[in-house]
Amino acid sequence: MARLIAERSDVLPVLGEVFREHGYEGASLSVISKATGLGKGSLYHFFPGGKEDMAASVLDEIDAWFECHVFAPLRDSAEPSSGIGAMFEAVAAYFAQGRRVCLVGAFALADTRDRFAGQVRGYFARWTDALSDALLRAGHTAPVAQALAEDTVSGIQGALVLGRAMQDPDVFMRTLVRLHERMAP
Amino acid sequence: MARLIAERSDVLPVLGEVFREHGYEGASLSVISKATGLGKGSLYHFFPGGKEDMAASVLDEIDAWFECHVFAPLRDSAEPSSGIGAMFEAVAAYFAQGRRVCLVGAFALADTRDRFAGQVRGYFARWTDALSDALLRAGHTAPVAQALAEDTVSGIQGALVLGRAMQDPDVFMRTLVRLHERMAP
DNA sequence: GTCTATAGAGTGATAGAC
DNA sequence: GTCTATCACTCTATAGAC
Numbered sequence: 001m002a003r004l005i006a007e008r009s010d011v012l013p014v015l016g017e018v019f020r021e022h023g024y025e026g027a028s029l030s031v032i033s034k035a036t037g038l039g040k041g042s043l044y045h046f047f048p049g050g051k052e053d054m055a056a057s058v059l060d061e062i063d064a065w066f067e068c069h070v071f072a073p074l075r076d077s078a079e080p081s082s083g084i085g086a087m088f089e090a091v092a093a094y095f096a097q098g099r100r101v102c103l104v105g106a107f108a109l110a111d112t113r114d115r116f117a118g119q120v121r122g123y124f125a126r127w128t129d130a131l132s133d134a135l136l137r138a139g140h141t142a143p144v145a146q147a148l149a150e151d152t153v154s155g156i157q158g159a160l161v162l163g164r165a166m167q168d169p170d171v172f173m174r175t176l177v178r179l180h181e182r183m184a185p
Numbered sequence: 186m187a188r189l190i191a192e193r194s195d196v197l198p199v200l201g202e203v204f205r206e207h208g209y210e211g212a213s214l215s216v217i218s219k220a221t222g223l224g225k226g227s228l229y230h231f232f233p234g235g236k237e238d239m240a241a242s243v244l245d246e247i248d249a250w251f252e253c254h255v256f257a258p259l260r261d262s263a264e265p266s267s268g269i270g271a272m273f274e275a276v277a278a279y280f281a282q283g284r285r286v287c288l289v290g291a292f293a294l295a296d297t298r299d300r301f302a303g304q305v306r307g308y309f310a311r312w313t314d315a316l317s318d319a320l321l322r323a324g325h326t327a328p329v330a331q332a333l334a335e336d337t338v339s340g341i342q343g344a345l346v347l348g349r350a351m352q353d354p355d356v357f358m359r360t361l362v363r364l365h366e367r368m369a370p
Numbered sequence: 371g372t373c374t375a376t377a378g379a380g381t382g383a384t385a386g387a388c
Numbered sequence: 389g390t391c392t393a394t395c396a397c398t399c400t401a402t403a404g405a406c
Contacts, residue, residue, distance in 0.1 A: 021296060022296045023208070023210060023295040023296050023297075025208060025210035025211050026210050026295070026296045101294055102294075104350070105294065105346045105350070106294040106295060108346050108347075108349045108350035109286055109287075109290065109291040109294060109345070109346060109349060110208040110211070110291060110295065111206060111207050111208050111211045113349055113350070117352065120350045121350055121351055121352060123350075124347055124350045124351055125351065128347075147359070147363060150347070150356065150359070150360065151340070151360065151363060153343075153347060154340065154343030154344045154346065154347040154356070154360060155336070155339065155340055155343050156343065157342070157343040157346040157347060158338075158339030158340050158341065158342040158343025158344070158346070159339045159343070160294075161290045161293050161294060161339065161342040161343070161346065162293075162309055162313075162335070162338060162339040162342060164293045164294060164298055165289070165290070165293035165298070165305045165306055165308075165309045166306055166309055166310065167302065167306060171335065171339070174332070174335070175335065175336065175339060178332060178336060
């Protein structure tokens with residue numbers, strides 16, 4: 001019954017949802033095993049480092065997705081405003097209009113921060129840097145671009161927290177619109 | 186050896202720090218027992234409902250602190266701007282200038298959201314309502330007051346996430362200053 | 371004797387590693 | 389699937405205050 005269904009890359013999105021729903025500690029191997037349909041043996045074959053390996057791989061995958069759909073457009077768009085527009089669209093889609101939580105943000109708040117400090121920090125550092133760069137090219141001064149970038153990235157995270165807390169995804173989309181409007185030069 | 190040291194109310198702040206540091210799932214009874222210096226017997230005497238009871242009591246205590254130092258001043262200050270000023274001061278102190286995380290926000294992002302949904306939601310609902318009320322009395326229109334209140338509360342949460350992620354507490358204080366400035370009528 | 375606060379051995383269940 | 393460690397929790401025992 002070998003090599004029929006799964007590849008490591010097929011498992012990562014499922015793993016991501018499990019960690020999002022249950023958190024790192026709450027995602028037990030039995031929950032993971034059930035969600036992925038893989039036995040513990042297969043899981044340890046794909047992720048020799050166990051649960052920590054799984055979470056780190058999920059963070060890597062998230063980072064790659066944002067690099068491709070958010071950070072790169074911010075840096076590389078000829079027209080910075082279109083890169084910024086792409087960012088807001090990608091973010092709205094990725095977080096399912098506020099119904100989905102940011103795993104990196106959740107890891108930052110929990111004790112998982114220390115365990116995955118480098119990946120957590122890198123994700124947010126690259127995001128704010130890329131956005132600040134785009135805002136600079138859009139005509140803002142360096143300190144304004146820096147402040148706006150910080151406010152926007154943290155505003156997105158805060159809206160995800162508040163939306164989840166209030167059980168109202170609209171909070172997220174409303175906030176996204178206002179954050180975008182504040183960037184008008 | 187009875188009735189010498191501890192009262193329930195003495196234990197709550199310690200419990201709060203334990204949950205902040207380790208999260209709900211990560212705060213095992215042995216960690217809690219060690220941190221509080223209380224055996225399981227005492228813990229279950231004070232909190233018959235076990236760990237869930239402990240966390241709910243901590244949330245209640247946090248709520249009471251904010252009610253006293255944040256929500257009430259927002260609602261009751263003769264001069265709304267002084268209530269708002271008091272809020273920013275209390276928030277900076279409570280979150281230790283960004284070195285301390287918001288337990289309610291962390292619970293909102295994790296699977297604990299469902300378990301403590303009412304308390305999590307109530308905390309944020311009362312905060313945004315009280316702030317919106319103060320902003321209204323400060324001269325903003327109702328929709329602007331509502332939007333500003335939402336942006337401010339979520340901005341505070343986001344700054345805590347970003348600051349923790351970047352391991353840079355200054356992010357929080359910078360953001361607090363900017364959030365305050367945006368409220369100028 | 372009764373009540374409250376305490377400690378901690380002992381429970382079955384379940385965790386993650388392999 | 390097997391392993392050991394640890395989980396949340398229960399229960400018994402006991403100290404002192406009334």
